[in-house]
Amino acid sequence: MIPVRGFDGATVAVLGLGRSGLTAARALRAGGATVLAWDDGARGREAAEAEGFETRDLTRAGAFEGVACLVTSPGIPHLYPAPHPAIAAALAAGVAVDNDIGLFFRSLGWNGEAPRVVAITGSNGKSTTSALLHHVLTQAGRRAHLAGNIGRGVLDLDPPGEGDVIVLELSSYQTELARSLTPDVAVFTNLSPDHLDRHAGLGGYFAAKRRLFAEGGPDRTVIGVDEPEGRFLAGQLQEAQGDDRVIRVSTAKLETPGWQVTARKGWLAETRKGRQVASVDLRDIPGLSGRHNHQNACCAWAAARSLGLAPREIEAGLRSYPGLPHRSQVVAERSGVRFVNDSKATNVDAAAQALAAFPAIRWICGGLQKEGGLDALAAHYGHVVKAYVIGREAGAFAVALGPGVEAEVCGDMATAVARAAAEAQAGETVLLAPAAASFDQYDNFERRGEDFAARVAALE
CATH class of the missing domain: 3.90.190.20 (Mur ligase, C-terminal domain)
Structure with missing residues (x-):
């Protein structure tokens, strides 16, 4: 578990006591905070009470008196189509609202170690890209952890060490609310209409994902540019043409200079400064069938290259990747x-x-x-x-x-x-x-x- 830092001696409320909520409560307590827990369901409240947490109905008047922060689970609406009554009460009381992702980033590195964090978002392919990158890293002998919207809750990870890599899959619900977002590498796979009621339309949905890139200033970004939003984001992040801090990913030929990874007719190609430096035939890899998985492979390839892996190491990981359940x-x-x-x-x-x-x-x-x-x-x-x-x-x-x-x-x-x-x-x-x-x-x-x-x- 990663103890949450910055709340020692303070009172923090936790709303939603599923996997991420209970883990956040435990991590807050491990960091010295006093936790008040609430869930709309009796089962969640009973689970928290069984672990010794005090429960308080956060929708009642005065519930946030003396509370420093409200930590909410990602599935609970905080703005659209209407905020949960407890979140509305916290905002009315001037109490900051955060989630477990924000707590993770604010607590990272307190032990003096400096792991690297790759955060992956997008409409489709983020789970496969995250799992594929994690697989490539572990196959190459790197100590890697997979968490966030896939695998373990992020605060449930063991404290990472120097040289570790944490791969996070992040949904729009998570990126929209996290108060701290500071990955070393950030990946945007693609964008298509989804969760529109939670973000009041496509613009709000894109804005939620864009926060991952705008808030923390990652050292390098990997951007799928097959949609207008991706091209816009890449253009915003680059300082000049050919800026190697932005790696463009596409399933079509790109005319832009700079670092790019493309997949056309089943062939992945990496190009830097106008010269192809690596290529892989993806067509005979069972776990990566179809154009969409070729795009996922490009995103994972670009992220792995950002972390210093050699093309031969990445190709070996791609070929041994078994695929994820429920995804092709x-x-x-x-x-x-x-x-x-x-x-x-x-x-x-x-x-x-x-x-x-x-x-x-x-x-x-x-x-x-x-x-x-x-x-x-x-x-x-x-x-x-x-x-x-x-x-x-x-x-x-x-x-x-x-x-x-x-x-x-x-x-x-x-x-x-x-x-x-x-x-x-x-x-x-x-x-x-x-x-x-x-x-x-x-x-x-x-x-x-x-x-x-x-x-x-x-x-x-």
């Missing part, structure tokens, strides 16, 4: 049919990338539809043999797909897997890429992916 994960092959779990494709852009990765798809999709509609998927319907729609509103989702794809309303995963498997032909892929959130039928996308894998395993 091959769960079975039966009679020439591949079954792929991409349950993490919870938005339209991620689903479009999954559809582009395979030529003939039996597509399982549907769930809690997000804002923006499904029109962006139409460009990839040529890869879809048939769609099998799940979710409580499966009929409406099937209609929203439009006339460009044959769709069968299945309702639940068991029916969808059975129908797709029965109709699939050799050479086709049965792909779960929902293009929707899971909360209408599952607790999270992991449970949805696990159900898909279990149904596939149970096929006769």
